[in-house]
Amino acid sequence: MAGTPTIFLHAELLPNIRQLTLHVSLPNSASEIDIRESTITLSESCRAVTVFTLHQDVELVETLKLPVKVTDASRRNLSFAGHRVDIGGTESKAQTAEYSFRLQVDPNDAGLTFTNKGFQEDDYVPWTASDMSTCAALHCKFCKQMIVDVASKPDTSSWQWKDLPSGNxxxxxxxxxxxxxxxxxxxxxxxxxxxxxxxxxxxxxxxxRVVATPRTGLVDVASFLVAESDCQNIKVLEQRPTSTSAKPASHDGKNARNIGCSGCSAIIGTEDSVAEGLRLYKNNIVVKHTGATEHVYETHSIDIITSSRFLDLIDHEGVRRFVIHAGQSNGILLWAFNPDLRYSSSSADHSIVSRRAMKVLYQNATDVERILEPENGVPTPLSLEELFLPENIYDELVLSLRRSNLLMPISARIFREWNVALLDRIEKRP
Known part of the structure; x- marks a missing residue:
């Protein structure tokens, strides 16, 4: 039995041009929808829209809270007439009728000041040294095995957390x-x-040079640098063969060995011979804070940590295009198209609260080496950064990009030869 049809709403705020784009996806083809009986209305506060339509004599209603307040004059633009969007002619796409609206943002909205900050001014790094001040232990994300016990050895010097300087x-x-x-x-x-x-x-x-010191945790954008003597329940993993066209992470000219959890054998970090310590990946670590109950752990999604790495490279290296791979010949070519926007969506896995994100364009790359080191006579890409990720983190990122792409309106999923996705950004309220 087919499920009940639903209305899908998606809104994106572009603070630089002070406009909000609203996408409305109605179920099935327009021939089965009486547009004359369909309405889209703006709330009295100008912060939410409600769509009503009839589909085969069934009333469908959906409300979406907008990322920002729009002007009262936007009501005149909310009419389905003339706003139909062409989404292609495939059979699956033909089951949806999409409409797009451009609404002007209210310049007096207090929330616009917060969202209109440049990303350089924001603290976009998850788990900074100040955030880790209440940390009691670091655990494996997958099996919750304890890796670093910060609260142990009370008779010795206390544990310190320090932020590492910029990578350059x-x-x-x-x-x-x-x-x-x-x-x-x-x-x-x-x-x-x-x-x-x-x-x-x-x-x-x-x-x-930066050297790992016992009882001190050094915090990078995507990792923790700790002394090996402070770690427990870890083991060195055998290196899996990698493609000759892409090199894995290395330190001081040597391939770094992966560090795994002794409980589940998942990769949780890597050796850093230059710093004489271990780098634990934030993406594969969960944090237990002082005073938290036994099974309460803090974690950050792959989107948060990956977007913070992109923002750091944009801020310090001035690049927006990245070749991402896991040591194999294939990978992803990614373009950080818009580092800062807000959006809200009516999909099942989103709350009514708007979220901060960066819009990225991506496509599969079948030959990483050819992109990074083109043949003679082919122009070398100057503004292209290589980003190596462990295999499990790379796979998780690819899955997240594809999932985000499918959750967007059909008309907004493709931009020329690129796929479009949103990576959530960390947002620290003052």
């Missing part, structure tokens, strides 16, 4: 040393002594 901080220091202002010849010797002292104290000298 060393390059920035080299640039500064090469392009610093000239010093008067009479002051050069004294300047050298001052620079040597600063390099030693402030840690940006050539001989300085």
């Amino acid at each position: 901080w060393a390059e920035m220091m080299d640039f500064w040393h090469c392009h610093k202002p000239d010093v008067h010849p009479d002051d050069k010797e004294g300047q050298k002594d001052i620079e040597a002292q600063n390099a030693s104290v402030k840690g940006y000298g050539a001989s300085n």
Whole structure:
């Protein structure tokens, strides 16, 4: 027996142009819907829309809370006449009639100030050092085996959490040393002594590097750097063969060995020979906070952690296109099309609260090596960043992108040769 038809609503806010796009998907072809009996109305507060239609004498009603308040004048634009969207001629697509509306955002909405911040100003990193101040333990995401017991050994020095600097901080220091202002010849010797002292104290000298220290957790955008002596219930996993066209993660020119959970053998991190420690992937770790009940763990989705990595690379490297792979010849070519937008959706797995996300365009890449290292005579992509992910994290990301693509309106799933998806972003309210 066929399920009851439903109305699907999807709204996206573009804060830079102060417009909101509303998609309305009505069930089955337009011939089975009496558009004259269908209405779309804006609430009195201008923060929600309600769609009513008749489908085979069955009344269908759906309400969606908008990501932002729109102007009262938008009511005049909410009419199905003239807003039909062409979604193609395949049989499955023909079962849906889609309509699209452009609504103006109310400039006096207080919420617009928050959503209109540039992503550089936001704290988009999940689990910063301040967030981890109440951490009691790190556990395996899959079997909840304890990996790092922060609250243990009360008789020794207390545990500390520290944020790691930007990934390109060393390059920035080299640039500064090469392009610093000239010093008067009479002051050069004294300047050298001052620079040597600063390099030693402030840690940006050539001989300085980040090293994992016992009882200290260093927080990166997508990982925790900890000393091996602080970890338990872990084991070194055998390296699986990888394609010659794509190299796995390596440190100091050596392939890093994967670290797995001794309970379920899932990959939870990797060795870092340069930092003399272990990097635990945030995506495969859950956090238990002080005072939490026995089975309460905090976790972040693959969307949150991946979008934070993209935002960090956009912020510090100025790139928006990425080649993502798991050490195999195939991968994903991804374009961070819009790093910051808000959306709301009436799909079953979404709440009525609007969500913050980044819109990405992606397509399958069958030959990663050819994209990263093109043949002679083929232009080299300058603004393209390689991103290696462990196999289980890569598979989870691919699944998340495909799931997001299917949850979007049919007319918005494809942009030229690209698939469209939304990756949720972390949002920390003040």
